Amino acid sequence: xxxxxxxxxxxxxxxxxxxxxxxxASGKPGKFGNAFVLTQIAMxxxxxxYLVNPGETEILGRKTYPDLRSLPGVPDLVYITxxxxxxxxxxxxxxxxxxxxxxxxAAGFREIGPEGESLEREALRLARExxxxxxxxxxxxxxxxxxxxxxxxxxxxxxTPGDTAFISQSGGFSVHLARLAKSLGIHFxxxxxxxxxxxxxxSDLLRYFGQDxxxxxxxxxxxxxxxxxxxxxxxxxxxxxxxVILWKVGRSEASRRAVCSHTGSLAGxxxxxxxxxxxxxxxxxxxxxxxxxxxxxxxHLGRRPGKRLLLVGGGGGLGAYGADxxxxxxxxxxxxxxxxxxxxxxxxxxxxxxxxxxxDIGTPLIPLxxxxxxxxxxxxxxxxxILVFDLALNFGRNMVGEEGLNQATDTLILAxxxxxxxxxxxxxxxxxxxxxxxTEQALRRMRHRLLEQGVAVFPSMARAIRAxxxxxx
Amino acid sequence: xxxxxxxxxxxxxxxxxxxxxxxxASGKPGKFGNAFVLTQIAMxxxxxxYLVNPGETEILGRKTYPDLRSLPGVPDLVYITxxxxxxxxxxxxxxxxxxxxxxxxAAGFREIGPEGESLEREALRLARExxxxxxxxxxxxxxxxxxxxxxxxxxxxxxTPGDTAFISQSGGFSVHLARLAKSLGIHFxxxxxxxxxxxxxxSDLLRYFGQDxxxxxxxxxxxxxxxxxxxxxxxxxxxxxxxVILWKVGRSEASRRAVCSHTGSLAGxxxxxxxxxxxxxxxxxxxxxxxxxxxxxxxHLGRRPGKRLLLVGGGGGLGAYGADxxxxxxxxxxxxxxxxxxxxxxxxxxxxxxxxxxxDIGTPLIPLxxxxxxxxxxxxxxxxxILVFDLALNFGRNMVGEEGLNQATDTLILAxxxxxxxxxxxxxxxxxxxxxxxTEQALRRMRHRLLEQGVAVFPSMARAIRAxxxxxx
Numbered sequence: 001x002x003x004x005x006x007x008x009x010x011x012x013x014x015x016x017x018x019x020x021x022x023x024x025a026s027g028k029p030g031k032f033g034n035a036f037v038l039t040q041i042a043m044x045x046x047x048x049x050y051l052v053n054p055g056e057t058e059i060l061g062r063k064t065y066p067d068l069r070s071l072p073g074v075p076d077l078v079y080i081t082x083x084x085x086x087x088x089x090x091x092x093x094x095x096x097x098x099x100x101x102x103x104x105x106a107a108g109f110r111e112i113g114p115e116g117e118s119l120e121r122e123a124l125r126l127a128r129e130x131x132x133x134x135x136x137x138x139x140x141x142x143x144x145x146x147x148x149x150x151x152x153x154x155x156x157x158x159x160t161p162g163d164t165a166f167i168s169q170s171g172g173f174s175v176h177l178a179r180l181a182k183s184l185g186i187h188f189x190x191x192x193x194x195x196x197x198x199x200x201x202x203s204d205l206l207r208y209f210g211q212d213x214x215x216x217x218x219x220x221x222x223x224x225x226x227x228x229x230x231x232x233x234x235x236x237x238x239x240x241x242x243x244v245i246l247w248k249v250g251r252s253e254a255s256r257r258a259v260c261s262h263t264g265s266l267a268g269x270x271x272x273x274x275x276x277x278x279x280x281x282x283x284x285x286x287x288x289x290x291x292x293x294x295x296x297x298x299x300h301l302g303r304r305p306g307k308r309l310l311l312v313g314g315g316g317g318l319g320a321y322g323a324d325x326x327x328x329x330x331x332x333x334x335x336x337x338x339x340x341x342x343x344x345x346x347x348x349x350x351x352x353x354x355x356x357x358x359x360d361i362g363t364p365l366i367p368l369x370x371x372x373x374x375x376x377x378x379x380x381x382x383x384x385x386i387l388v389f390d391l392a393l394n395f396g397r398n399m400v401g402e403e404g405l406n407q408a409t410d411t412l413i414l415a416x417x418x419x420x421x422x423x424x425x426x427x428x429x430x431x432x433x434x435x436x437x438x439t440e441q442a443l444r445r446m447r448h449r450l451l452e453q454g455v456a457v458f459p460s461m462a463r464a465i466r467a468x469x470x471x472x473x
Numbered sequence: 474x475x476x477x478x479x480x481x482x483x484x485x486x487x488x489x490x491x492x493x494x495x496x497x498a499s500g501k502p503g504k505f506g507n508a509f510v511l512t513q514i515a516m517x518x519x520x521x522x523y524l525v526n527p528g529e530t531e532i533l534g535r536k537t538y539p540d541l542r543s544l545p546g547v548p549d550l551v552y553i554t555x556x557x558x559x560x561x562x563x564x565x566x567x568x569x570x571x572x573x574x575x576x577x578x579a580a581g582f583r584e585i586g587p588e589g590e591s592l593e594r595e596a597l598r599l600a601r602e603x604x605x606x607x608x609x610x611x612x613x614x615x616x617x618x619x620x621x622x623x624x625x626x627x628x629x630x631x632x633t634p635g636d637t638a639f640i641s642q643s644g645g646f647s648v649h650l651a652r653l654a655k656s657l658g659i660h661f662x663x664x665x666x667x668x669x670x671x672x673x674x675x676s677d678l679l680r681y682f683g684q685d686x687x688x689x690x691x692x693x694x695x696x697x698x699x700x701x702x703x704x705x706x707x708x709x710x711x712x713x714x715x716x717v718i719l720w721k722v723g724r725s726e727a728s729r730r731a732v733c734s735h736t737g738s739l740a741g742x743x744x745x746x747x748x749x750x751x752x753x754x755x756x757x758x759x760x761x762x763x764x765x766x767x768x769x770x771x772x773h774l775g776r777r778p779g780k781r782l783l784l785v786g787g788g789g790g791l792g793a794y795g796a797d798x799x800x801x802x803x804x805x806x807x808x809x810x811x812x813x814x815x816x817x818x819x820x821x822x823x824x825x826x827x828x829x830x831x832x833d834i835g836t837p838l839i840p841l842x843x844x845x846x847x848x849x850x851x852x853x854x855x856x857x858x859i860l861v862f863d864l865a866l867n868f869g870r871n872m873v874g875e876e877g878l879n880q881a882t883d884t885l886i887l888a889x890x891x892x893x894x895x896x897x898x899x900x901x902x903x904x905x906x907x908x909x910x911x912t913e914q915a916l917r918r919m920r921h922r923l924l925e926q927g928v929a930v931f932p933s934m935a936r937a938i939r940a941x942x943x944x945x946x
Contacts, residue, residue, distance in 0.1 A: 030840070111827075172788025176865075183906040223793060249793040252800025254831065261827040262789025287794065287935060315645025316735025320696060320722040321760065327725025354584075354734040358727070367503070392649075433656040434917035437910045444907035462760060 010133050011208045014101035015144050015190050017077035018047040023090050024081035025051035027059040033081040042155035045148045068093040077101045084108030095130020104137035110196050110264030124198050139195030140171030151175045162187020163216035165209040169223045169263050177288050185451045186295050189214040196263050203234035210238030219245040219291050224265025239281035243303050245294050246282045248273055283473050293467035300456035301422040304472050306385025308332045311358040313390040319358025322461050329469035333357050334383040347373045372411045379419040390426040390461050405446045413453045428459040483606050484681045487574035488617050488663050490550035491520040496563050497554035498524035500532040506554040515628035518621045541566040550574045557581030568603020577610035583669050583737030593671050600672055612668030613644030624648050635660020636689035638682040642696045642736050650761050658924045659768050662687040669736050676707040683711030692718040692764050697738025712754035716776050718767050719755045721746055756946050766940035773929035774895040777945050779858025781805045784831040786863040792831025795934050802942035806830050807856040820846045845884045852892040863899040863934045878919045886926045901932040
């Protein structure tokens with residue numbers, strides 16, 4: 001009865017709000033309303049930001065208003081950071097003023113039981129009556145680098161706009177993913193933490209980002225839905241236009257219990273979900289790390305990049321391991337053929353290196369000119385679609401120095417250009433001595449350079465292979 | 474015909490050699506014989522180390538001998554670092570002199586085909602004839618912190634003796650694991666890279682470490698065996714005495730190919746292997762990371778620590794995720810009961826935190842005194858065997874400062890002491906900005922303190938849950 005038809009412009013207006021009001025703004029450290037104001041200021045939201053608190057006239061040196069009716073203008077978007085039971089009065093004001101959207105941050109709605117549920121129902125009724133839309137309640141808000149709105153603990157997110165959208169029922173995960181993505185060079189069109197999804201929910205957001213020309217990739221974290229049919233349609237529709245990665249939790253009884261307490265969602269049977277999702281064309285993922293891995297794979301390797309891998313590693317064990325993982329995920333390690341084998345054998349005149357696919361370049365690292373020649377020769381071979389390098393053993397410690405790391409990086413970048421094939425690299429130091437940070441820093445610089453040059457970087461062979469398999473779904 | 478019965482003292486004499494000779498020692502950078510000498514010097518081997526090279530009289534300022542017969546004493550152990558085809562002559566000398574053991578580093582034997590195979594057969598015959606034992610060929614040697622022998626690129630391995638043995642057909646993995654283990658506080662009784670296993674192989678080493686009183690845990694990386702029955706017996710025998718973790722590769726066709734080129738092993742059918750290994754009581758693992766995770770779990774949580782987890786995380790999504798993973802691995806997340814729920818609700822008077830198991834302590838982090846009280850209250854509850862904390866979202870950035878990290882660490886350590894239950898923590902920053910190393914360093918310090926105090930630390934919830942499940946096998 002209260003369902004609204006999907007409307008692109010309504011969601012667009014909220015995400016691209018040019019003026020906001022924060023109800024419950026506070027100068028007191030420890031309050032949500034304080035953290036939220038500080039976060040938005042630090043992020044540098046560019047439009048008017050009205051602070052509302054009936055008990056204050058000035059917060060953090062800014063004029064503060066007793067209520068929404070006293071504002072000098074009508075904000076596009078109102079944030080409600082006060083406790084749940086006080087929010088209905090604010091929603092009535094929103095309706096009277098004609099705001100476009102409201103984001104309710106507070107928890108204490110549907111997820112706490114019948115009392116919260118009726119509060120949430122009333123909030124939705126007021127939104128319909130007042131002609132505005134709600135994101136939340138029980139959420140961390142939205143992040144849009146273009147107008148510099150940000151999630152609750154998101155003062156340090158990137159200000160660079162990008163091509164990835166992430167929608168999440170969990171506020172914690174929305175911030176976590178956006179933060180990790182920043183140093184991996186993944187930038188966002190928007191991130192939406194939508195919590196209990198009382199009004200704008202997963203289906204609306206999928207439709208929105210499916211149509212949004214700025215969004216090339218969509219990822220989502222889902223606990224449950226109140227309209228399975230609509231969700232599956234939205235997923236199918238979005239996945240026809242662009243890659244959609246979906247992480248659905250609630251596979252165990254304890255997990256369904258957690259989901260219900262978290263966002264008041266019914267997780268549903270995991271078998272039914274898996275079967276239904278398989279029909280939609282979405283890429284199934286599990287965990288924030290896996291979503292990031294798949295985003296890197298899609299960005300740098302492409303959608304369905306091919307299943308034939310050239311696997312290069314330092315040490316024969318690594319090749320055996322990589323081939324095990326590839327086999328498990330339905331990927332292939334084709335033979336290179338006699339000609340390439342001969343040329344490689346000439347380059348790698350050294351027992352211990354194994355000329356084949358997987359190609360063992362030895363460990364500790366062979367001389368860099370030999371490394372360079374072997375990699376470029378093997379990359380030229382037409383049998384493979386993707387080049388996968390596991391350099392974890394070679395560069396796990398400062399065995400070649402930063403200059404050596406730079407040269408090896410140049411080789412991978414050149415092999416990519418010359419062969420025209422996408423390249424994935426495994427670069428990882430789990431060594432965690434707190435007093436030796438130099439190796440870690442050198443590896444991060446190498447990772448950074450590789451990512452900038454279009455090479456996908458993963459922290460383990462297992463994650464690289466899994467991401468490539470998922471990008472091929 | 475050439476098989477030898479297992480003899481503890483023979484292997485013991487090699488691992489605890491008090492004098493060594495290095496045939497092929499060299500002063501020329503880039504040569505194996507050079508790297509090997511430098512590595513042993515850096516590690517500080519304490520007994521006589523004789524350098525042998527017919528072309529030199531002095532290497533790195535040390536007197537050098539033309540051959541083994543010219544040495545002033547008979548070394549316990551001879552390393553052969555010269556190419557394969559030159560090694561037989563040296564082995565004849567070893568037999569004449571009466572050395573106890575030989576380690577052949579060079580590749581170029583069985584793994585390269587018929588010619589190498591006959592070379593290897595002849596080497597074994599000479600060993601039997603000369604009354605000494607061989608490790609290798611095609612290996613990186615041995616690491617023993619007690620006499621300070623070390624693997625080929627292992628100058629920086631720990632000099633602290635420990636209770637873990639690792640045997641590996643891959644030299645690269647043997648060094649990789651030993652190096653990563655160092656900063657995780659895992660120390661070794663010995664690591665043996667045994668390569669082609671022409672003489673001393675996996676079964677002998679399993680029997681040896683099974684009986685070795687200094688070894689409490691055994692881990693192994695295996696490509697194949699030439700005597701399956703003997704291996705299965707050795708595994709059963711060792712696993713009856715102490716935990717044995719085994720990683721067996723060769724599950725795909727490409728992997729079996731890699732294994733054959735690497736150590737000349739036949740990997741065999743993976744179905745037969747899985748079925749056979751399941752009967753031996755060993756813990757199956759896959760990957761160096763997983764072996765390390767299981768070692769940490771065994772060390773800090775114990776063997777078969779129980780399947781009932783109290784799962785504490787920042788953010789409701791994390792609880793749902795953890796519960797999904799636990800369900801998948803056959804672990805339980807029991808309810809806490811009304812009394813604990815009530816007391817937790819009093820402590821966590823704050824919407825957004827969810828009082829249950831999984832316990833959501835909110836994100837960003839709740840005030841530390843509240844965190845402390847809630848954790849200790851929940852830990853006391855008798856329903857769980859193990860406490861699992863995922864603090865990845867809370868401490869992913871410097872949100873609480875180093876002082877806050879220290880206080881949170883104190884809480885976990887105290888909860889462990891008060892409850893008498895083992896504790897696992899997930900601590901992980903994948904943020905990889907090369908110019909921000911402070912967060913990483915603070916996290917490493919926290920990890921270090923937790924490990925020192927007997928808390929197992931894992932880099933992701935998925936790996937923590939998997940390791941706990943494997944420790945319960």
